[in-house]
Amino acid sequence: MNAEIPGGAAGAGSGTGAPRGRPRSVEADRAILTATLELLAERGLDATSIEEVAARAGVGKTTIYRRWTSKGLLALDAFVISFREEQPLPDTGTLRGDLLSALHAWVRAVTQTAMGPMLTGLIAEAQHDPELRGAWRDRVLEPLRTQHRVMLDRAIARGEIPASVDRDVVLDLFFGAAEHRLLLGHLPMTGEFIARVVDVILAGITRTQT
Amino acid sequence: MNAEIPGGAAGAGSGTGAPRGRPRSVEADRAILTATLELLAERGLDATSIEEVAARAGVGKTTIYRRWTSKGLLALDAFVISFREEQPLPDTGTLRGDLLSALHAWVRAVTQTAMGPMLTGLIAEAQHDPELRGAWRDRVLEPLRTQHRVMLDRAIARGEIPASVDRDVVLDLFFGAAEHRLLLGHLPMTGEFIARVVDVILAGITRTQT
Amino acid sequence: MNAEIPGGAAGAGSGTGAPRGRPRSVEADRAILTATLELLAERGLDATSIEEVAARAGVGKTTIYRRWTSKGLLALDAFVISFREEQPLPDTGTLRGDLLSALHAWVRAVTQTAMGPMLTGLIAEAQHDPELRGAWRDRVLEPLRTQHRVMLDRAIARGEIPASVDRDVVLDLFFGAAEHRLLLGHLPMTGEFIARVVDVILAGITRTQT
């Protein structure tokens, strides 16, 4: 539970032993997150109010505020549940295959599912909510980067790319280009776009900078 | 005026000749934009209300709504005035020099001035305001891309990179990586970051010697 | 208007000339007071919420808060409108006749109309709202006392009672006994009660024949 709903006060302090008082309702947790997810998909984070979430979940507003300190952190929890396993760690044998597969999965998620609007809504909200910004980094961004860094490490082990590669910069280029198109929508994220992004990055780090 | 404040209804119908009635106050325009700029710098787009802008500008709310249909478009106008000339088109003789110079200018603007919060605030707002999203593309993004595409065209003419390079993808990688760090703040935009971004892209698109 | 709705900010300062801005809606005033009166009669002051008044009046909550700073002052205005002329100044020629007539009118008002619950509700509310307490004194109690003091003054002029009578104490006994029964309800306010109250007071202050 703690792992899935870290946005709130997380109930009893770990190690403090007895949790005292009526325990938080697991049903309420579920109802709130379900309602949030539905509303997020229906009208986006900005147009969703805590009041509406409470009404749809059949829950008092305080029950939500007791668990989450802001709309953003609630939305983050709802998002994370759906997003986590949609981003698998591919292992195709070559870096090109891995990168293509990973970017395809990301693009598919943000264009074919409700993840797209959720993601943009959360990034938007994070711009004026420092706590959400931090939580987003800790619970979405860093896990994703850590996972994808593995692909680069394997490529280094295989000798495909030099060990001197700045993996952080590579990840920023990799996700940055796609995120840029997602946020501004100036150009579509086609298969060709994906291929070329991977091509440029791959060529850029494969070639020796002698 | 029309060219600088296209966010609003543009006042008198174009071509109708005589504007009839009292003309719009130029002082009001200036006062509103100045107040907006101040508030944007002080507390960001999200925490700025039309009501406050009106109060500080010494102007009725109606006077603002008559010119701009949304807070975002007003902020965009205030932003554009300040942002435009901060992004010069460098011409250093080599693509590497041009790219480094351009990215340095961008990073400096968003980290050393109030442009950073304004930019992130506007991108955030654009996520739930389609009109602003369009205006942002037309009035900020495309001009910037057009300007930077020239650098790539010159490099092609010089034979530094092949004509087959997908310039849009290059621009997405170029701006995407930096914007990514700006929005999420997971890593700083140091000089080294700038250099490596340029290096990877450059290596990725430079003509093969084979 | 000022005379009838002194609970609010009373709009423009008198003498300041032009009232600037959109004037307060007279319809809203009326709708609010009507709704308040209905709800007060239906369920009493305590069980009436500002929210419900707003809803029934078809008015925003702020429109009420702009005019009245508390529920009590709003209720007071609604009450005063109804109560004012229900308490006529009788002139029967004798003090006994005047007092009987006045007390009858008061008892009739609080037992036969909705004035009773309103009055008790307002006195109750005034116990924890000093502003209402003051307003009640100024706008209900003192006018009523001033009016009834006239009856005593006429009796003094006629020589029925000595000029040395403490008229304030007489009024306190007169209203106090009835109010006491109204608030605690331990005994009914019958015609006999009225007669005996008047008898005792009258006997107590009538000039000694000695």
Next chain:
Amino acid sequence: MNAEIPGGAAGAGSGTGAPRGRPRSVEADRAILTATLELLAERGLDATSIEEVAARAGVGKTTIYRRWTSKGLLALDAFVISFREEQPLPDTGTLRGDLLSALHAWVRAVTQTAMGPMLTGLIAEAQHDPELRGAWRDRVLEPLRTQHRVMLDRAIARGEIPASVDRDVVLDLFFGAAEHRLLLGHLPMTGEFIARVVDVILAGITRTQT
């Protein structure tokens, strides 16, 4: 204890003999009443919440609700404990002496101690809580009246006043006038006020209504 805290469910079923189960904590009773008394004195009945009483008494809310069905009844119990013996039955030998002494005691209690705010708060609360209204009559008003009726009976026995005197009306005038000033605060309860109230009533019932 039962005699002093009759507001609650009175614990064990009458006649059932053995109460079964854990007996109610006497400490909790005391703590709750003490906390109530403190808060009543500090901020009045209206501004005191059950939640705060529970917190200060170091007691669960349930423990309070198990004993008292409403805030008013709890406050009544706290009040009665303090108020009871403050109102002695004077026996000075003359009705004037008795009345003066009794009214002095009452005025002193409500003006010099925290009894005043408690009393007004309870009367206020009783206006929208019929149960409290009944309890107030049974446990405060009637005992007080019964006690003071004795003074009138003694005066009748002594021949000071005729037996035909309506003692209820006299008591209403006696307490009504003072309560009136207490609730509305339009005039102070001075020694002169007390004397004149007694004078008028005494003169009113002494004199024969031939």
Next chain:
DNA sequence: TCTTAACCGAGACGGTACGTCAAGTCTTCCT
């Protein structure tokens, strides 16, 4: 000694209403 019933503190539960803020619109007088 072991149930068993009612208590205890703590604190979460679904609600209601609070008083405030800002949104975008409307209405007045004035320029």
Next chain:
DNA sequence: AGGAAGACTTGACGTACCGTCTCGGTTAAGA
């Protein structure tokens, strides 16, 4: 007709208490 002022309706905010409920854990009497 534009402009400043300030009203208007709407809707959401986050908070405080309400009276109820559920925990784990006493505390006694009865079996």
